[in-house]
């Protein structure tokens with residue numbers, strides 16, 4: 001079927017003398033609508049299923065994205081609106097059009113690009129820190145030979161997926177969603193968005209929030225004492241300057257998380273020296289960037305089978321390692337220290353630089369490919385200093401120990417600024433909802449909030465594992481609404497004494513700083529977040545969508561006048 005055929009849309013049509021704009025909602029039936037460039041006048045004829053046969057001599061398409069445009073004469077309606085065109089948003093669109101082919105949808109994306117995280121971050125060496133067989137979608141095998149992949153390859157994979165399945169045609173770029181307001185009477189959401197400074201609105205029956213979990217505008221930078229006097233270049237990895245030349249420069253990278261351990265070995269290739277300055281250490285473990293078993297399986301088995309088997313192998317290994325770390329933290333701590341010592345040599349002070357105070361998996365463990373960080377430490381091109389900052393100086397950083405680090409460039413790899421639902425305000429029947437006071441249902445819906453799902457991946461495994469399952473469950477919910485002729489589905493908390501805990505039990509700084517704005521989880525099902533793929537698989541793919549908590553309903557009929 002040609003793209004666009006059967007799509008329901010509002011078309012802004014200008015015709016006749018004076019080019020009066022009218023909006024016609026209908027189904028596009030003509031395979032070859034003579035579309036041109038945005039704003040370009042068009043000539044031709046088309047027929048709509050609702051009976052309109054239009055011969056028009058001028059048609060303006062104000063945008064080249066999607067099928068139609070909000071015109072100010074009424075909000076365009078979709079069955080589903082997806083917010084965000086990152087890994088999750090593109091995955092959500094695939095599941096939706098694959099499982100519910102009759103549904104109309106649009107993706108509203110604040111930026112001008114597909115890929116989210118994998119388009120935004122441009123620092124040297126940007127890569128995944130989990131394997132691509134589980135960070136890739138369940139429906140599209142990861143094509144690369146490397147299992148720990150670089151950022152641009154991941155961005156290409158997300159873009160290729162969007163293009164291959166025609167998802168890119170549904171994206172409205174430069175649409176930052178600012179609010180979503182549910183009306184129980186109409187059983188629909190009104191979504192407001194900022195489109196290049198202009199407010200626009202859409203309505204939809206269901207929202208999938210795929211807006212990630214952090215603020216895009218900037219990362220987190222602590223208030224470093226004396227920073228104003230520093231004369232060198234100061235950079236946050238989230239806003240990496242294009243064409244930064246660090247060849248032969250003295251670099252200090254502040255931080256010890258996934259970003260720092262990625263940047264340090266990459267910059268050390270050409271910088272004079274790179275110092276990783278950490279307040280406290282992180283667990284670091286090296287894995288080969290290529291998965292030999294996966295690549296061997298690919299040679300003998302069909303692509304999808306090989307991918308599926310590798311995916312399960314990696315899920316099982318991740319779960320095994322995580323559960324072991326939680327059950328026997330001291331043993332795992334010893335094992336990680338031993339592995340680092342073996343890599344760095346007997347004289348290296350592993351207990352100072354790689355032995356955190358917290359237990360393994362109380363924070364994310366940093367994975368490095370092919371020992372790259374260890375190799376640069378051994379070569380002397382990079383080093384680690386575990387100390388605190390006393391003050392910035394004109395030429396670098398003075399530490400509490402009195403040591404001074406000279407730096408032409410300081411990279412503040414100090415983390416993200418968490419943000420829930422892309423900063424959008426949520427209202428239900430006119431009441432602003434403070435989601436931090438609500439419970440999350442299975443880590444994807446919110447107590448008392450109808451027809452809204454948000455995608456939030458695992459912290460102890462790849463994001464996409466949960467993303468795929470959440471999308472599948474959402475499609476099952478929508479199917480059930482269609483079957484039962486209901487229009488709303490709401491997790492209802494009927495108990496007043498559910499014990500709650502924070503959404504995440506991670507001790508990482510960025511989690512602790514921002515977790516207060518996130519909903520809580522309960523300690524029992526279905527309000528508990530599993531952080532466990534096997535349990536979620538049973539619950540979200542095979543478990544019932546009706547569980548006594550999820551309420552399917554119709555809008556109340558208006559009361560008759562007496």
Ligand SMILES: Cc1cc2nc3c(=O)[nH]c(=O)nc-3n(C[C@H](O)[C@H](O)[C@H](O)COP(=O)(O)OP(=O)(O)OC[C@H]3O[C@@H](n4cnc5c(N)ncnc54)[C@H](O)[C@@H]3O)c2cc1C
Pocket residue numbers: 083084085086087088089108109110111113115116117118121127128129130131135175176177178210211212213214216259421422423424455457461462463464
């Ligand atoms: C540097 C880095 C490395 C990572 N590495 C891994 C890894 O190896 N493995 C892993 O599992 N996870 C990793 N993560 C987590 C990562 O974010 C997820 O893997 C995944 O990319 C999240 O995809 P997403 O689409 O849900 O969110 P994002 O990638 O954040 O995309 C969200 C999209 O929504 C858009 N958006 C946000 N707010 C709005 C709004 N209000 N209106 C409209 N659009 C909006 C954004 O512009 C963006 O395009 C990493 C994160 C970072 C920052």
